[in-house]
Ligand code: SF4
């Protein structure tokens with residue numbers, strides 16, 4: 001553990017920006033978003049969580065996978081990311097979301113080279129939450145806390161005028177050795193700051209309790225709740241685009257006469273043509289099937305496959321779904337229906 005005085009945080013960020021591309025929260029048009037920044041001066045330090053998660057730096061909304069020449073000889077040129085990135089200010093819920101997506105993109109027989117390369121090139125500096133939003137955050141429902149460091153290379157714990165700096169991986173060690181060379185191993189002092197943070201951290205309570213919901217949902221595929229809930233949905237896809245764990249994509253080719261690119265771009269299970277097939281058949285033709293898919297995927301199917309819920313309680317769908325059809329509400333509804341059944 002090391003220590004950093006809060007007043008020196010921007011200087012620390014300047015050093016990070018001088019050795020790699022620094023991506024950090026900035027305030028833009030009244031909202032906080034992650035953006036590349038040239039120095040620490042632009043970084044927003046007073047925020048709950050950026051409105052868009054950090055997944056787009058590993059899995060961009062649109063990316064060129066490779067270029068191809070269709071004729072006279074077919075040839076393919078892969079497009080690979082090559083920038084070293086330091087991502088600063090990522091919250092525990094979004095760190096956990098990246099770990100979940102690591103399972104999806106890297107955990108099975110097929111390894112996604114695009115996700116993997118960006119993960120290798122990126123050092124994650126987490127920032128424990130000082131003021132979680134108690135009206136929308138519910139990370140504790142999934143075993144995460146405002147100070148959980150899982151997935152970070154370096155974790156910062158703010159307390160008073162100080163930040164406890166915890167190094168968690170060799171990548172994090174290299175970053176701290178380069179950017180905090182004079183700080184040495186503060187040891188006990190760093191531990192004290194972390195402990196002070198943990199003592200003060202605002203508990204989120206247990207507003208949302210999934211409990212054994214995953215198992216209960218095994219038998220609720222045909223529950224009338226899905227029809228009832230889906231009547232509210234507008235099919236806008238905001239929930240899936242802002243969610244740090246949603247990861248559906250579409251692959252498409254754009255070709256001109258002598259040049260072409262293969263693109264991958266985000267898709268959403270809430271769009272009516274998401275599963276539309278060439279012959280016109282649509283396995284999820286109504287909002288009922290699409291709403292059910294979103295919630296069963298996160299609360300049941302993913303748990304069967306990976307042993308964890310595909311939600312980290314970040315609260316973005318709570319804040320931004322225009323009709324209040326969010327994860328916290330649906331969990332509460334489903335638990336309530338179970339309790340009264
Ligand atoms: S659940 Fe809400 S945010 Fe998601 S598609 Fe429906 S209306 Fe849009």
Ligand code: SF4
Nearest residue numbers: 243311312314315317
């Ligand atoms: S489902 Fe909602 S609360 Fe859960 S991770 Fe996605 S956006 Fe966050």
